[in-house]
Amino acid sequence: MRAAFAPTNDLLATRFSRLNPLSDHERGVLRLIEARAKQGHRADTHLLTEGREIRTPSFIISGWACRFRELANGRRQIVSILLPGDAIGLSCRAHALSLTGVVALSPLRTVDAPEIAVAWRERLRTPGISAALDLAAAEDEFFMLAHVMRLGRQTAYERIAHWIMELEYRLSARDLSNNGAFLMPLTQDTISDAVGLSVVHVNRNLQQMRREGRIELAHGRLAILDREALRSAGEFAPPLLSAFQGAAAPMAESRQ
Amino acid sequence: MRAAFAPTNDLLATRFSRLNPLSDHERGVLRLIEARAKQGHRADTHLLTEGREIRTPSFIISGWACRFRELANGRRQIVSILLPGDAIGLSCRAHALSLTGVVALSPLRTVDAPEIAVAWRERLRTPGISAALDLAAAEDEFFMLAHVMRLGRQTAYERIAHWIMELEYRLSARDLSNNGAFLMPLTQDTISDAVGLSVVHVNRNLQQMRREGRIELAHGRLAILDREALRSAGEFAPPLLSAFQGAAAPMAESRQ
DNA sequence: CGTTAGGTTGAGCAATATCAAATTCGGTGG
């Protein structure tokens, strides 16, 4: 299941260079960050707490996490799912306090990247990295807006369809999806907190999708069988961040 | 109803300086922007279209607008309400395309501010304005996160209570709320698109709030009568953006 | 005054939540 036996430290450089072309120097900077000692976290580890200060931004190297908010009576809403290559506690602004909690949803490995926030804002030596971070942030905002649409105006089935398509889109951009199939370490309970539904209702809708032959979901692996059906049910559209990029790199289909 | 007969051009300078201390020079820059020719727009004018290029960022001088997204069958979700002093089409990133539509919800006056995005990013001559824009953006993100929580996990009554409290909080920061009472130019139909409910259901919940003596709403004016009841029903908390600010300027009560 | 957009009301229905009881799955120790 794992690629080779030696870590290549290429996750960040690859992801960033797909967002924006990088110089060799910039690739080196990212490889160096990724070569650092990894921090391991078990599932359910709290990485950031809402309202607390953010010490050091970091990147997820493997595993899934999420940003969330809670209400007094225990209701929880997941704000975004964080995947390998995503940053934790990084912002182009210099605000010290975390606006959400962040918790590991699976075993997680991260690397600290204290210099990256500064690099982003100063744009001096690493303009390519800054531009890539801009695009990543724009994508995050795009997905957040889609999330608001989902929660406010879509039915359970539509929400879940849209959410699955979005996940697959993001994973395939990181080579973590194999023709629509990917490892999905979340429980249905977690999914329900992401899409704003009850667990039972999530379960029933997932089963309907199975019966209709649109997905396969078992043993921590989710496969999209009927991409077009899910796309149109959820009205999923990939982020269109620049007129140019849109023409150059449509999501037409993920390879391999 | 209007303050004096001469425009003071102080809206932007006042709002920004409450976010972050400004130099005299910076106040001058903002007054100059605000002194420019205003653009007038009727209600329902589309100011930005999702996916289209953003020409020039601008500020709302008077009136209300919103950012929104739509689904194919006409369902609409409002992403945020834009109030006087808020920017339209402004981002610390340099992304050219608007991620949402923006439409006027009332008659609107705006001024263009083409230099402000550059000023924000370069942070050279106007560090105070940059810092104020950072804080405004952090506040926007905070409200967006609260919006996700509302839509995903709160009941109709809670959503509306929270939404009203948030509006009043934002308006009072702009001196547009008089002890919890303010002009509210939105139809219930628009409110329903903001809180993700049907018009009828919004109407019923508003009436319940009236019966319970918590709000007064008529003739385009909304008054909060029982602030504490609404606050606790919606679990509203004002944005806490820095440990310092939190201690210095709690929302304890809005004056006048 | 007449018109019209917006607000209000009632009735019935559809979507989703809640509760409680199986059942299956993934380990883990024997």
Place this chain on the structure above:
DNA sequence: CCACCGAATTTGATATTGCTCAACCTAACG
């Protein structure tokens, strides 16, 4: 390999919330 345990999933029954439709009312405005 087997038995067992807890967590996750599934199922059924029922309650609740919120939606839709259609009618009616009211206020603002020319």
